[in-house]
Amino acid sequence: MRRIRKILSLCLIVIMLSNTVIFGEINVNNNIKGALLGDLETGEILYEYNIDEQLAMASITKLMTYLLMMEAVEEEKISLNDDVVISGHAASTEGSSFGILSGETLSLDTLVKGMLIVSGNDCATAIAEHVGGTVDNFVNMMNEKASELGLLSASFINPHGLPINDAETGQNHMSISDIYKLVRHILTNYPKLLEITKQQELIIEERNYQKEATNPLLTVLEGVDGLKTGYTDKAGLCLVSTLPVTGNGQDYRLIAIIMGAQTHEERINKSTELLKYGMNNYSQQKLVDMSQPIDKVYISNSKKGKIDVFPATDLNKMVGNEDIVKIEVTYNDTVNAPLIKGDKIGTISVYINEEETKQIDAVVGEDVKKANIFIRIYRFLLNIFGN
Structure with missing residues (x-):
């Protein structure tokens, strides 16, 4: 032959709604350290800016903490129903807090919600101790997992992202491209995370606790159901956001990452612009x-x-x-x-x-x-x- x-x-x-705003191209690069827009399933990057530089990642760190905890749950080493006795070290963790007290007992499930919805550093420390025995051992696990996943830019010193000092070595670091890989791995293997991160506020009646979620996009852009905020002086304002795109034969999920925004408004606007750009200008097609x-x-x-x-x-x-x-x-x-x-x-x-x-x-x-x-x-x- x-x-x-x-x-x-x-x-x-491609079926477009008549009132949809179409962006020929966008540029969100001003006054931020980096940005990325990508698709969960295919891993395709639709927009990128400075995605390979190792950056301080602040509370985006807690996604790795969640991953290690869920792997331990999956391996039946621990359970989300476990009662966790809060140590003095966990209760005294500085920065954003859920307000846990030394000696009190909380379910692991409650601690996870406190870590992800209101970004409790104290919850992250308590989870790390429960999973790893000690924080130091858990941090070793974080770095080993990063290496296993091929996240070559990752470097962890704690489970929550709060800087130890202003020096470079006192920060958790990862590139945006590696954050994207980590997020795709988590959402592919543990999509139930979104049941937590879509909550606009955390209410714990037995603690008389009610607080809005740290993710501002949950109430700004319809459909957003995650994922994690972060802020330190070094990292700037950071946000990993995600939403599903469905209807008109579409069923895919966009992931947007903004790192190092200077103001809350910029973080919101640039994240929104990325996600809308993806929704309005792309569709997922089965070509073969x-x-x-x-x-x-x-x-x-x-x-x-x-x-x-x-x-x-x-x-x-x-x-x-x-x-x-x-x-x-x-x-x-x-x-x-x-x-x-x-x-x-x-x-x-x-x-x-x-x-x-x-x-x-x-x-x-x-x-x-x-x-x-x-x-x-x-x-x-x-x-x-x-x-």
């Missing part, structure tokens, strides 16, 4: 579906003749409203029967705006038997003399 390229036309129809044949190919020595060709895997991509998508199938120089289901016979190349973004194996979707001698002679004669 000769090497053949087939270009398949792909039309993407492994359950659907992408082409038919004629294999001259096969029993059936024409054989359905399938992608070896699905391909979901975030596609801009004005992007042009092209799919090209290139077949191997030689494709002959017999073949086994799943055998590669070519390559599917996906282009967005003329740039190749992905290659996927083109495979046969069934066993392909070799034609007997009589069928091959018949096809040979048909090829010579015509129909």
